[in-house]
Amino acid sequence: MGRWEPNAYERLQEAALELFGERGYERTTVEEIAARAGLTERTFFRYFTDKREVLFGGSKDLAEVIVAAIGGAPKELGPLDTVAVALEATSPIFEARRAHARKRQAVVASHAELRERELIKLSSLGDAIAESLRRRGVAKVAASLVAEAGIAVFKSAFERWVSDTKKHELAHHVRETLADLRVAAAEGTAVAAVRTAPRPSRSARRTST
Amino acid sequence: MGRWEPNAYERLQEAALELFGERGYERTTVEEIAARAGLTERTFFRYFTDKREVLFGGSKDLAEVIVAAIGGAPKELGPLDTVAVALEATSPIFEARRAHARKRQAVVASHAELRERELIKLSSLGDAIAESLRRRGVAKVAASLVAEAGIAVFKSAFERWVSDTKKHELAHHVRETLADLRVAAAEGTAVAAVRTAPRPSRSARRTST
DNA sequence: CTCCTGATGTCAGAACCTGACATCACGGGT
DNA sequence: ACCCGTGATGTCAGGTTCTGACATCAGGAG
Numbered sequence: 001m002g003r004w005e006p007n008a009y010e011r012l013q014e015a016a017l018e019l020f021g022e023r024g025y026e027r028t029t030v031e032e033i034a035a036r037a038g039l040t041e042r043t044f045f046r047y048f049t050d051k052r053e054v055l056f057g058g059s060k061d062l063a064e065v066i067v068a069a070i071g072g073a074p075k076e077l078g079p080l081d082t083v084a085v086a087l088e089a090t091s092p093i094f095e096a097r098r099a100h101a102r103k104r105q106a107v108v109a110s111h112a113e114l115r116e117r118e119l120i121k122l123s124s125l126g127d128a129i130a131e132s133l134r135r136r137g138v139a140k141v142a143a144s145l146v147a148e149a150g151i152a153v154f155k156s157a158f159e160r161w162v163s164d165t166k167k168h169e170l171a172h173h174v175r176e177t178l179a180d181l182r183v184a185a186a187e188g189t190a191v192a193a194v195r196t197a198p199r200p201s202r203s204a205r206r207t208s209t
Numbered sequence: 210m211g212r213w214e215p216n217a218y219e220r221l222q223e224a225a226l227e228l229f230g231e232r233g234y235e236r237t238t239v240e241e242i243a244a245r246a247g248l249t250e251r252t253f254f255r256y257f258t259d260k261r262e263v264l265f266g267g268s269k270d271l272a273e274v275i276v277a278a279i280g281g282a283p284k285e286l287g288p289l290d291t292v293a294v295a296l297e298a299t300s301p302i303f304e305a306r307r308a309h310a311r312k313r314q315a316v317v318a319s320h321a322e323l324r325e326r327e328l329i330k331l332s333s334l335g336d337a338i339a340e341s342l343r344r345r346g347v348a349k350v351a352a353s354l355v356a357e358a359g360i361a362v363f364k365s366a367f368e369r370w371v372s373d374t375k376k377h378e379l380a381h382h383v384r385e386t387l388a389d390l391r392v393a394a395a396e397g398t399a400v401a402a403v404r405t406a407p408r409p410s411r412s413a414r415r416t417s418t
Numbered sequence: 419c420t421c422c423t424g425a426t427g428t429c430a431g432a433a434c435c436t437g438a439c440a441t442c443a444c445g446g447g448t
Numbered sequence: 449a450c451c452c453g454t455g456a457t458g459t460c461a462g463g464t465t466c467t468g469a470c471a472t473c474a475g476g477a478g
Contacts, residue, residue, distance in 0.1 A: 030435090031433085042435095042457080043457060045436075112329065117325065119332055120328055123324075144365075145390060145393045145394070148361045152357045179409040181350070182409075184351035185354070200389050211474080212473075212475070238463090238464065239465070239466090250466090252427075260465070419478100420478090422475105422476090422477080423474105423475090423476085424474100426471100427473105428472095430468090432468105434466100435465100436464105437460105439458105440457100441457080442457090444454085445453095446451100446452090448451085448452105
């Protein structure tokens with residue numbers, strides 16, 4: 001038996017989520033979170049740079065799983081399908097914690113400060129995806145674009161999953177959302193064929209890879 | 210002559226930008242900003258909810274201009290072109306303040322806290338765009354998608370404009386970026402034709418408007 | 419002339435976050 | 449068995465952000 005209770009990090013995360021649920025994000029202090037975890041405010045800030053960050057510990061794992069899945073995806077897939085497959089690969093991470101994810105989502109949605117943090121996490125996830133695609137030979141502009149589209153799909157799919165009473169897996173919603181996106185894109189007017197388009201910029205005319 | 214110097218709001222914005230440039234965002238306190246503007250810390254917080262917010266006063270105008278432009282765009286345009294035209298309509302706002310915009314951009318880019326704020330502003334701008342598109346009869350899913358694409362275009366175009374030594378207008382870069390996007394999309398693999406796609410979700414199969 | 423209004427100031431205090439230093443069980447080396 | 453280094457935690461002091469409550473006072477309305 002160690003000198004201290006183990007898993008301080010997880011205890012803090014749990015205590016925080018509980019308290020945010022009970023009293024709301026604003027009305028719970030870091031000191032209270034630490035106390036419920038049997039620790040000190042100072043220790044909280046050793047594990048998390050921020051009060052907000054305690055809700056975003058998982059985003060690193062998420063990015064890793066997605067990047068790995070992109071790297072291991074079959075070469076025949078187009079970029080968007082590659083990203084979709086990678087997003088589906090995160091399904092197991094969430095499937096075990098549906099209730100937890102729902103609570104977390106409610107808290108994040110309820111406070112602008114937390115939505116900001118979520119957005120920047122998704123943004124850097126997008127950067128990571130774009131980078132992975134480029135490593136597979138996708139041109140820079142296309143990689144960024146597809147990555148952004150992938151993020152959009154993920155956001156939407158995740159929302160559907162969280163509020164899905166039928167308990168479909170996240171992967172299911174990713175596929176559905178992607179299909180929706182393709183319908184919207186194929187409706188012709190959305191991402192239209194080159195119509196009155198001016199010449200693309202020089203950077204886009206460079207050969208890819 | 211009034212009791213106080215006029216334009217407290219603008220004075221605060223200017224003082225903040227100057228100081229952020231001189232010492233960096235973190236190392237300038239709100240008290241210093243207020244002092245340079247000839248005011249008090251307390252007064253600063255009457256004008257801005259946040260230390261960050263002092264750099265984002267313009268985002269409301271921006272959204273208004275874009276929404277208005279979408280409302281007034283020719284009906285023949287497809288949704289993406291509509292958004293592009295609306296983005297171009299913001300050109301005059303920025304053209305007068307190229308130097309100012311560059312300074313601001315550098316400060317925002319230098320600090321994660323500020324990038325977070327920028328992202329949430331762009332996100333709500335995206336919501337406003339999607340809403341405007343829906344009012345023109347664009348289906349919900351398509352509207353969101355096109356809005357996100359529009360935001361992506363705007364971000365990229367703005368970066369190009371800020372670092373453009375040739376002094377092309379923002380509108381020019383919007384057109385170029387959009388063309389790049391279309392090239393990427395048309396490369397076939399990016400937003401591919403309906404291939405192995407599963408059936409779209411019920412919501413997407415609903416009739417639009 | 420008086421009174422009200424609204425922009426600003428003053429003050430106190432809570433909460434967030436950081437640096438510096440102290441504590442002390444545990445485990446390894448001798 | 450003893451000593452010592454290490455690492456997780458605690459304690460303390462202090463700066464900064466942000467808010468509520470109340471005070472001030474020029475200028476305009478009546």
